[in-house]
Amino acid sequence: MKTLLISVLLLVPIITFAGIPDFSNCSAACAYYGFVSLFVVPDGSGQLLTEASIRDLAGDGPIDATITVTLIDLHGYPIYMFPEEDVWLESSLGGMMACAGSVHADAPSDINGEMTFTSALRAGGYSADGEQMVVLINGMPVIGNDLDIKVNSPDIDANGIVDLSDIVLFAGDMGSYNFRSDFYQDGILNLVDIVFMAGAVGGNCP
Ligand SMILES: [Ca+2]
Ligand SMILES: [Ca+2]
Numbered sequence: 001m002k003t004l005l006i007s008v009l010l011l012v013p014i015i016t017f018a019g020i021p022d023f024s025n026c027s028a029a030c031a032y033y034g035f036v037s038l039f040v041v042p043d044g045s046g047q048l049l050t051e052a053s054i055r056d057l058a059g060d061g062p063i064d065a066t067i068t069v070t071l072i073d074l075h076g077y078p079i080y081m082f083p084e085e086d087v088w089l090e091s092s093l094g095g096m097m098a099c100a101g102s103v104h105a106d107a108p109s110d111i112n113g114e115m116t117f118t119s120a121l122r123a124g125g126y127s128a129d130g131e132q133m134v135v136l137i138n139g140m141p142v143i144g145n146d147l148d149i150k151v152n153s154p155d156i157d158a159n160g161i162v163d164l165s166d167i168v169l170f171a172g173d174m175g176s177y178n179f180r181s182d183f184y185q186d187g188i189l190n191l192v193d194i195v196f197m198a199g200a201v202g203g204n205c206p
Pocket of ligand 2: 192
């Protein structure tokens with residue numbers, strides 16, 4: 001009986017802490033090392049993270065910017081089957097406005113505690129200069145792993161739908177340069193960006 005009791009007591013911490021992320025050990029990494037741009041639309045019709053762009057290097061081919069998150073628990077073990085909806089992305093200064101509950105990991109974590117982001121992000125808004133992407137686990141940022149991914153969207157005013165108000169802002173940017181309207185991210189605003197804008201009108205959050 002005494003042995004059983006000791007065994008049970010020893011198991012308690014494991015049961016208590018298993019599956020709880022240890023933020024000092026969790027990490028997030030982008031498959032591409034360097035700055036990338038991502039075109040996002042509230043209806044999810046934007047670029048996949050596996051097909052991101054490098055600003056000013058259009059034509060260089062799509063860039064795989066898959067984000068991989070590794071979840072480790074308080075005992076140092078990988079966390080298996082952590083829910084995908086509890087791990088999501090935000091931009092560091094709030095420039096990207098994600099559709100509610102939409103910008104989360106692809107699937108629950110695997111046996112190595114890993115989960116990925118590869119899909120197009122359902123979002124609007126745009127990143128400011130120097131703004132990065134941050135992974136949050138249950139609302140807590142994975143510190144020290146900011147990702148050099150900037151987004152722009154035809155939903156420029158970030159209200160969840162691409163409509164006339166966005167077209168007005170877009171038209172105001174033409175003739176000069178503004179990253180927020182450079183949807184085909186080549187460092188210039190021209191007809192190609194207009195085509196992207198036109199194709200996205202009406203796209204809204206689910
Ligand atoms: Ca809008
Ligand atoms: Ca462009």
